[in-house]
Amino acid sequence: MFRRLSFALLSVCLIAGLLCGCTDNTAKPSPGGSAEPAGSISPSPELKEYDLGGLAMDICGTNAFSDILDTVSAEVAAGLYGIEPGDVEESRLMCSTGATAEEIGLFKCTDEEAAARVEAKANDRIKLQKKAYESYAPEEIPKLDDAVITKKGAYVFYVVSTDSSKIKKVIK
Amino acid sequence: MTPLKNKKSFRSLIFFALIAVAGLLLALCLPTSDADPADPSASDILQSPEPDLPPSPQDSYTGPDVPELEPVDDEFFSDAAFMGNSLVDGFKLFSGLAVCDYYTATSMTVLGATSNSCITLDDGTSGTMVDGLTQKPYGKIYILLGINEIGGDVDTFGQMYADMLDTIIAAQPECDIYVMGLTPVSYEKSSSSDTFNMERIALYNEKLRSIAAEKRCYYLDLISALSGEDGYLPASETTDGVHFTAGTYAKWLDYLRTHYIEPET
Numbered sequence: 521m522f523r524r525l526s527f528a529l530l531s532v533c534l535i536a537g538l539l540c541g542c543t544d545n546t547a548k549p550s551p552g553g554s555a556e557p558a559g560s561i562s563p564s565p566e567l568k569e570y571d572l573g574g575l576a577m578d579i580c581g582t583n584a585f586s587d588i589l590d591t592v593s594a595e596v597a598a599g600l601y602g603i604e605p606g607d608v609e610e611s612r613l614m615c616s617t618g619a620t621a622e623e624i625g626l627f628k629c630t631d632e633e634a635a636a637r638v639e640a641k642a643n644d645r646i647k648l649q650k651k652a653y654e655s656y657a658p659e660e661i662p663k664l665d666d667a668v669i670t671k672k673g674a675y676v677f678y679v680v681s682t683d684s685s686k687i688k689k690v691i692k
Numbered sequence: 693m694t695p696l697k698n699k700k701s702f703r704s705l706i707f708f709a710l711i712a713v714a715g716l717l718l719a720l721c722l723p724t725s726d727a728d729p730a731d732p733s734a735s736d737i738l739q740s741p742e743p744d745l746p747p748s749p750q751d752s753y754t755g756p757d758v759p760e761l762e763p764v765d766d767e768f769f770s771d772a773a774f775m776g777n778s779l780v781d782g783f784k785l786f787s788g789l790a791v792c793d794y795y796t797a798t799s800m801t802v803l804g805a806t807s808n809s810c811i812t813l814d815d816g817t818s819g820t821m822v823d824g825l826t827q828k829p830y831g832k833i834y835i836l837l838g839i840n841e842i843g844g845d846v847d848t849f850g851q852m853y854a855d856m857l858d859t860i861i862a863a864q865p866e867c868d869i870y871v872m873g874l875t876p877v878s879y880e881k882s883s884s885s886d887t888f889n890m891e892r893i894a895l896y897n898e899k900l901r902s903i904a905a906e907k908r909c910y911y912l913d914l915i916s917a918l919s920g921e922d923g924y925l926p927a928s929e930t931t932d933g934v935h936f937t938a939g940t941y942a943k944w945l946d947y948l949r950t951h952y953i954e955p956e957t
Contacts, residue, residue, distance in 0.1 A: 590938035656799035
């Protein structure tokens with residue numbers, strides 16, 4: 521009797537332990553528009569996937585722009601930045617009317633090495649834009665000085681806005 | 693008739709025949725180079741007809757204004773180059789026309805286009821925008837410059853622009869060159885600026901059109917292409933009164949598709 525009771529109690533404990541070991545791995549979108557695949561361990565920042573379209577919308581939603589920004593084709597984007605076609609899988613580029621230097625450039629590169637090259641091109645663009653606007657519209661220089669240029673794994677983000685702190689809250 | 697009379701008659705006949713033949717030969721052998729150029733009838737008879745030569749491109753020039761024709765597709769612009777300031781930069785970004793070459797930069801002026809080595813040429817060296825336009829043959833060249841110089845003297849601007857065209861024409865003798873007139877500004881901008889207003893724009897466009905005519909180039913009236921019914925750039929299409937939103941560039945391209953010189957076949 522005692523043996524049967526012990527065996528039953530042990531079984532209940534084992535089953536209860538197994539049930540408590542399960543966790544909820546349902547994917548939840550991050551504020552930056554990225555999605556963690558269900559069942560996976562939370563990825564490090566370098567392996568994070570970004571939804572560039574969603575991220576572009578989130579950045580526009582910060583209201584950190586004084587100009588109207590419109591979407592530019594991927595082909596034009598690559599030419600504008602001088603990016604090698606094989607370095608970028610996907611991009612979102614939104615340029616201003618030209619009245620300001622405001623811009624959103626989001627790039628998903630083929631790998632981290634390509635991302636390093638694209639990041640260098642983004643820094644080159646800042647230099648060119650500063651040269652172009654220093655006499656044309658010098659009030660744009662502070663925006664360029666405060667530009668967000670960041671590489672996260674295989675992603676490169678380039679944003680020139682009126683308030684970089686708002687942009688940095690979105691790009692995590 | 694006696695034999696003596698027969699002989700005389702025969703000699704006379706021979707004599708007159710010889711004179712007739714000599715006269716005929718003399719008429720045929722008259723040199724044509726000595727024909728009196730003032731005598732058209734003689735030159736018409738004696739000169740061989742000149743071969744039909746194809747007319748040179750400039751022979752078909754009928755003035756700077758460009759007719760409205762049936763719209764062309766992107767292929768028409770595959771041998772084209774565009775040069776200009778930030779507005780042409782915007783055209784490159786937003787018009788959707790990607791088959792042609794662009795030589796553009798923010799704040800570009802006529803002086804900058806001819807003296808500022810700011811682009812990389814096909815051979816890898818640095819060059820000016822005009823160097824870019826003259827480095828290879830183009831069928832059409834579109835130029836928009838002037839809004840950044842509109843505060844200056846229009847005649848000085850005109851002379852520099854004409855000199856720039858001379859350089860381009862010398863390197864591209866078979867090319868159709870389109871001088872694009874300055875674009876409209878908004879009513880708010882025009883009424884608040886001593887420089888960027890429609891009166892100054894009209895003055896510069898008049899100069900550009902006359903230069904186009906003088907240099908046997910073509911003039912494109914972008915005021916009619918882009919302004920609203922009131923003659924100004926619509927306020928909804930600009931943030932600073934001068935630069936355009938994306939949709940305006942599509943209108944600009946539509947205008948170019950319907951205003952062109954038909955290539956000679």
